[in-house]
Amino acid sequence: MAPHGDGSDVAEEAIVADAERRPISTIVIIIAMQTEALPLVNKFQLLEDSESLFPKGVPWVRYHGFYKDLHINIIWPGKDPKLGVDSVGTIPASLVTYASIQALQPDLIINAGTAGGFKAKGACIGDVFLVSDAAFHDRRIPIPVFDLYGVGLRQALSTPNLLNELNLKVGKLSTGDSLDMSPQxxxxxxxxxxxxKDMEGAAVAYVADLLKVPVIFLKAVTDIVDGEKPTAxxxxxxxxxxTAALDLAVTQVVDFISGKYLPEL
Known part of the structure; x- marks a missing residue:
């Protein structure tokens, strides 16, 4: 679904209607860590850009190619130029989501990654959740209305047929820029x-909502936040x-999407 910038409700409705009248063609998959991305790059036989679509100097990496009837683009924020670690967190996620939408005008975004899970909510190691909505937990602004802005609750694309076909678990996602969890x-x-709980999802949801591109979230549980072991x-x-469980789920989702229209998901 192509982004727009004129603020017109009429233009927005026209974009949505156009996207729903044709099969899904271009997908952007946002993945924060190279370890999570490379198995999918190999699965879909994607190639790394020889000339980047992105601004000079940024570490962002695009792998792309065709799988079945889909143009697949995996976007990884790359390694931090100074420290050499994966560029995790909400700021890189927001930037690469925005840049990818502008450059590729995708019909659909998939944000795939690992996450912490809560056993009190039924999460187990290795579970893959299809996220129903995403919100922030570390943007506390205790002023009326600003408090809601801080939480930034946004819904993922409704995919009842996908859910029934793949029998995925469903859960809500909370995003913050820390791996650990303070009492607040x-x-x-x-x-x-x-x-x-992750470090990117709600940021991806914010940008996708701004530019009116539907988004699906797949989050695989690596650690039990309310368990006994240290999170790290x-x-x-x-x-x-x-990551192997996540990659299998992403592949199944992409296979399901192939040849379908957005309302068929």
Whole structure:
């Protein structure tokens, strides 16, 4: 679905109507970590851009190619130029989502990645959740209306047929820029009624909503936030195995999407 910038409700409705009258063609998959991205790059036989679509100097990486009847673009924010670690968090996620929409005008965005899960909400290691909506838990602005802006609740694209076909779990996502969880974050996450917690999703949702591109979230649980093991230790212990579960789910979703119109999802 192509972005627009004139603020016109009529123009927005026309864009949505046009996208729903043709099969999904171009998909952008936003993935924060190289470990999560590369198995899918290999699965879909994608190639890295030889000449970047993005501004000179940014570390963002695009892998692209055709799979079945879909033009697939996996966007990874790359390594931090100074520290050499994956560029995780809401700021890189927002920037690459915006730049990808502008450059590629996708019909659909998929934000795929690992996440912490809450056993109190039924999450287990290796579960893959289809997210119903996303909100922030670390933007606390205790002023009327600004408080709602801080939470930034946004819904994912409704995909009842996809859900029934793949039998995925469904849960709400809460996003913040820290891997650990402070008492204040915990209170906000509880208020958000979240089953999974990540560092990118709500930021992707914000940009996708601004530019009117539908978005799906797939989050695989690497660690139990309300469990007994330290989060960082459990995350690293389970990352490889859970990434395999995530990649399988993404592949199944892409296979389901192929040849379909948005309302058929």
């Amino acid at each position: 974050d915990e209170a906000s996450i509880t208020t958000n009624d979240a089953t999974v 230790e459990e995350f690293m212990q389970n990352l490889a195995a859970v």
